[in-house]
Amino acid sequence: MSGERSPPAARRDPESPVRRAAVLLEEAKGHERDGRVGEAIGAYREAAELANAAGEHRTEAEALRRLAVVYHHRNEGPAAQELIERSLEIARVMRDEVLAGEALNVLAGFAFESGAIDDARARYLEALELSGSDPAVRGRIEQNLGILANIQGNHEGALSHYRRSLEAFERSGDEKGRAIAYHNLGMVSADRALWEDADGYFQRSFDLATAVGDVHLTGLCLLNHSEVHVARQRYDEARTNAETALRIFDKLGTRLDKADAYKVLGVVYRETGRPALAESRLQTAIELAVSTGSVLSEAETSRELARLYQGMGRNQEALRFLGVAHRLFTHLDARVDLVDVASKVHRLEDTYFAVVREWGQSIESSDSYTFGHCERVAQYAVGVGSTMGLDEGQLTTLRMGAYLHDLGKVRVPHEILNKPGPLSAEEFEIIKQHPMWGIELLGTVEFPWDIKPIIQWHHERYDGNGYPDRLRGEEIPLGAQIICIVDVYDALTTTRSYRGALSQAEAVDRMLESRHWWRPEVYDAFMGSLLQRSEAA
Ligand SMILES: [Fe+2]
Ligand SMILES: [Fe+2]
Numbered sequence: 001m002s003g004e005r006s007p008p009a010a011r012r013d014p015e016s017p018v019r020r021a022a023v024l025l026e027e028a029k030g031h032e033r034d035g036r037v038g039e040a041i042g043a044y045r046e047a048a049e050l051a052n053a054a055g056e057h058r059t060e061a062e063a064l065r066r067l068a069v070v071y072h073h074r075n076e077g078p079a080a081q082e083l084i085e086r087s088l089e090i091a092r093v094m095r096d097e098v099l100a101g102e103a104l105n106v107l108a109g110f111a112f113e114s115g116a117i118d119d120a121r122a123r124y125l126e127a128l129e130l131s132g133s134d135p136a137v138r139g140r141i142e143q144n145l146g147i148l149a150n151i152q153g154n155h156e157g158a159l160s161h162y163r164r165s166l167e168a169f170e171r172s173g174d175e176k177g178r179a180i181a182y183h184n185l186g187m188v189s190a191d192r193a194l195w196e197d198a199d200g201y202f203q204r205s206f207d208l209a210t211a212v213g214d215v216h217l218t219g220l221c222l223l224n225h226s227e228v229h230v231a232r233q234r235y236d237e238a239r240t241n242a243e244t245a246l247r248i249f250d251k252l253g254t255r256l257d258k259a260d261a262y263k264v265l266g267v268v269y270r271e272t273g274r275p276a277l278a279e280s281r282l283q284t285a286i287e288l289a290v291s292t293g294s295v296l297s298e299a300e301t302s303r304e305l306a307r308l309y310q311g312m313g314r315n316q317e318a319l320r321f322l323g324v325a326h327r328l329f330t331h332l333d334a335r336v337d338l339v340d341v342a343s344k345v346h347r348l349e350d351t352y353f354a355v356v357r358e359w360g361q362s363i364e365s366s367d368s369y370t371f372g373h374c375e376r377v378a379q380y381a382v383g384v385g386s387t388m389g390l391d392e393g394q395l396t397t398l399r400m401g402a403y404l405h406d407l408g409k410v411r412v413p414h415e416i417l418n419k420p421g422p423l424s425a426e427e428f429e430i431i432k433q434h435p436m437w438g439i440e441l442l443g444t445v446e447f448p449w450d451i452k453p454i455i456q457w458h459h460e461r462y463d464g465n466g467y468p469d470r471l472r473g474e475e476i477p478l479g480a481q482i483i484c485i486v487d488v489y490d491a492l493t494t495t496r497s498y499r500g501a502l503s504q505a506e507a508v509d510r511m512l513e514s515r516h517w518w519r520p521e522v523y524d525a526f527m528g529s530l531l532q533r534s535e536a537a
Contacts, residue, residue, distance in 0.1 A: 016054075017050050017051075017053060017054035017056075018051070018054045018056045018059075020050055021047045021048075021050040021051035021054060021056055021059045021060075021063075022047075022056075022059055024043050024044075024046050024047035024050065024063075025043075025044070025047040025051075025059055025062065025063050025066075027043045028040050028042075028043035028044040028047060028063070028066065029066070031043060032066070032070060037070060037074070040070060041067065041070055041071075044063045044064075044066055044067040044070070045063075045067065047059060047060075047063040048060050048063035048064050048067065051063060057090050057093075057094050058094070058096065058099065060090060061087045061090040061091050061094070061096075061099050061103070062087075062099070062102075064083050064084070064086050064087035064090070065083070065084060065087040065102060065103050065106055067083050068080045068081075068083035068084035068087065068106060069106060071083060072110060072113075077110075077114075080110065081110065084103055084106050084107050084110065085107075087099075087103045087106075088100060088103035088104065088107065091103055097130040097131055097133075098130070098131040098133070098134045098137055099131075100127075100130050100131070101127040101128070101129075101130035101131025101132070101134070101137055101141070102127075102131060102137055104123050104124075104126050104127035104130065105123075105124065105127045105131075105137065105140060105141050105144065107123050108120045108121075108122075108123035108124040108127060108144065109144065111123060112144070112148060117148065117152070120148060121145070121148060124141055124144055124145050124148070125145075127141050128141045128142070128145075134172075135168040135169070135171040135172035136168070136169075136172040136174060136177075138164075138165075138168040139165045139166075139168035139169040139172060139174060139177045139181070140165070140177070141165075142161045142162070142164040142165035142168060143161070143162065143165040143177075143180065143181065143184065145157075145161040146158045146159075146161030146162040146165060146184055146188075147184070149161055150184075150187075150188060150191075153342070153343065155188050155191055155192050158184075158188045159185070159188050159189075162181055162184045162185045162188060163185070165177070165181045165184075166178060166181035166182065166185065169181055175208055175211065175212045176208075176209075176212050176214055176217075178208055179205050179208035179209040179212060179214060179217055180205075180217065182201045182202070182204045182205035182208065183201070183202070183205040183209075183217065183220060183221060183224070185197075185201040186198045186201035186202040186205060186221070186224060186225070186228075187224060189201055190224065190227060190228050190231070193231070195228055195231060195232050198225075198228045199225070199228060202221050202224060202225035202228065203225070205217070205221045206218060206221040206222065206225070209221055215248060215251075215252065216248075216252055216254065216257075218248065219244075219245045219248035219249050219252070219254075219257060220245075220257065222241045222242070222244050222245035222248070223241070223242060223245040223249075223257065223260055223261055223264065225241055226238040226239075226241035226242040226245065226261075226264050227264060229241060230264065230267055230268060230271070233271070235268050235271060235272050238264065238268050239265065239268045242261050242264040242265050242268065243261075243265070245257070245261045246258060246261040246262070246265070249261060255288050255291065255292050256288070256289070256292040256294050256297060258288055259285045259286075259288035259289040259292065259294065259297050259301070260285070260297060262281050262282070262284045262285035262288065263281075263282065263285040263297070263300065263301045263304060265281045266278045266279075266280075266281035266282035266285060266301070266304060266305070266308070267282075267304055269281060270282075270304070270307070270308045270311070275308060275311070275312055278308050279305070279308060282301055282304055282305045282308065283305070285297070285301045286298055286301050286302065286305070289301055295328050295331060295332055296328075296332060298324075298328055299324075299325045299328035299329045299332065299344075300325070300344075302321045302322075302324045302325040302328065303321070303322065303325040303348055303351065305321045306318045306319070306320075306321035306322040306325060306351065306355070307351065309321065310351070310354065310355050310358070313362075315355055315358070315359040315362075316441065316442070316444070316445060318355045319352075319355055319356070319442070319445045319447075320444055320445050320446070322348065322351060322352055322355065323445055323446040323447060323448065324446070325348055326345065326348055326349075326352075326448045327446065327448070329341055329344055329345050329348060330345065330448070349396070352400070353399070353400075353403075356400055356403040356404055357374070357375070357403050359403070359404065359407065360374035360375075360402075360403035360404060360406075360407070361374065361375075362410075363406055363407060363409050363410050373406070373490055373494070374402060374403045374404075374405070374406070375403075376486075376490050377402040377405065377483065377486050377487055377490055378398075378399045378402035378403055380486035380489065380490065380529070381398045381399070381401075381402045381482050381483055381486050382395050382398055382399055383529040383532070383533065384482050384485070384486060384522070384525050384526050384529045385398045385482060386529070387525040387526075387528045387529045387532070388482075388521065388522075388525045393449070394479070396449055397449040397450055397451055397454070397479060398454075398479055398482060398483070400447070400449050400451045401449075401451040401454030401455065401458075401479055401480075401483055402454075402483055402486075404438065404442070404451060404455055405438070405454060405455055405458045405483050405487065406434060406438070407434075407437075407438035407441055407442070407455065408433065408434035408435060408436065408437030408438030408439070408440070408441065408455070409434045409437075409438075410437075410441070411433070411434070411437045412430060412431060412433075412434055412437075413430070416430055416431065418497055419497065419498075420497045420498055421497075421498050422498065432459075432467045432468060433468075435455060435456050435457065435458065435459060435467070435468050436456065436468055438455040438456070439452055439455055439456050442455070450479070451479075453477040453479060453480055454477070454479045454480050454483050456468070456469075456480070457469065457471060457476055457477060457480035458480050458483040458484050458487060459484065460475075460476045460480060460481075460484070461476075461484070461516075461517040461518075462476065462481070462516060462517055462518050462519055463516045463517060465517075466484075466517070473519075474519070476519075478519070478522070481518055481519050481522045482522055482525075482526075484517070484518065485511075485517075485518050485522055485523065485526045486526065488511065488514075488517075489507055489511065489526070489530075492506075492507040492510060492511075493507050504530070504534070508527070508530070511523075
């Protein structure tokens with residue numbers, strides 16, 4: 001790409017338009033590398049015009065293509081699109097396949113970033129077909145195809161594209177390209193929990209990046225390698241790597257990378273039993289992520305902070321940050337700058353269940369008679385919900401609601417909760433507060449599932465004689481009615497301080513007498529699910 005290939009005429013006359021266009025193009029690249037965007041734009045434009053006038057279309061196509069990328073980075077989409085299409089047109093008229101492939105590679109990148117994934121893939125493949133014979137271009141296209149496969153959760157595909165990009169860069173002697181390829185291979189290997197492989201790839205990438213003087217990539221290697229160390233519980237190495245990476249990013253002023261380094265440090269402190277330090281690092285990471293507008297980074301760090309609070313028994317805060325992470329991840333789903341959101345959301349929901357279950361059980365531990373109550377209520381409720389044909393999201397809501405339905409009981413005095421014999425009217429008034437106390441305890445927590453109606457109204461009755469709001473009939477949400485009926489069943493069939501456990505048949509008889517407490521379809525589904533359980537047993 002240098003002046004060495006300039007025609008002899010140009011060498012003899014350094015002021016020839018062809019020669020000047022080539023020099024301007026090189027200058028423009030220098031401006032762009034050093035961040036002088038205004039100068040770069042001017043020089044690219046001038047180079048393209050001169051080359052056009054001199055009939056030097058190769059230079060013209062390259063200048064237009066590079067200009068398109070600069071405009072794209074400035075969020076001037078339509079201008080970028082027009083420039084890249086002109087570059088492609090010139091390459092096609094010249095029948096220069098490598099040049100056309102380069103333009104298509106850029107066009108595909110624009111499509112990719114706008115979320116048009118299928119369009120992007122088609123263009124990358126077309127680019128590969130045209131210019132695959134040039135290893136330098138081939139390396140870059142394979143790399144992009146790898147990134148594309150990766151964000152769609154196709155790790156196998158990503159691995160083979162990255163391997164092919166590595167081969168291509170080896171053939172073209174592109175050390176920096178090799179460093180990037182090893183880095184990407186490290187990332188996919190880490191995603192697939194192939195820690196040995198990831199270790200080796202990050203090490204090789206780090207060595208190459210250091211050799212070619214790519215400081216930013218060196219920092220990224222250290223940072224991402226540190227996440228592998230965390231996964232392998234090598235916390236000292238993880239901390240050293242993350243701290244070195246942090247110093248590099250600090251010098252470079254790349255705040256988003258700093259956010260991720262702080263996140264790793266927070267996780268290391270959490271896992272090594274230093275919660276106060278962990279909390280402070282993770283909060284810094286969130287602040288940095290917010291200030292750079294990186295939703296993905298904010299979401300991931302919120303999840304890590306939630307896990308810290310979970311471990312500290314600070315369940316409200318754990319749920320609050322899980323709620324934040326869930327909202328952010330779901331929000332990201334429609335965008336493309338992230339890796340495999342579906343599996344992230346899935347793992348997040350597992351953490352939700354863990355927190356909610358633990359919290360539910362911590363209430364039971366103050367009340368020996370109701371041990372396992374939440375777990376059984378959750379199981380029965382899902383059985384009833386399935387019988388009624390509820391969807392996945394509604395069943396998840398039922399499970400979450402089941403674990404937390406009696407949360408407010410933590411505020412009921414121990415001696416009332418465990419009183420042998422009947423409660424006085426005053427004592428019952430206190431018990432009746434527990435649905436509202438549960439809602440209060442969840443005050444600032446935002447849930448992705450509508451569980452608060454379950455907590456508030458699981459003691460309302462269809463005939464209007466329940467509490468706390470004396471709702472009636474269809475005013476009571478379906479989920480609250482389902483929890484209500486399985487709650488009663490579990491209370492009847494387990495030993496209480498004031499009586500022994502009833503058999504299933506005895507409980508069913510009692511519930512038949514009270515069937516006006518529930519919606520008819522809920523009552524029927526409950527009896528149906530009970531029948532299914534006994535048949536399965
Ligand atoms: Fe209750
Ligand atoms: Fe209950």
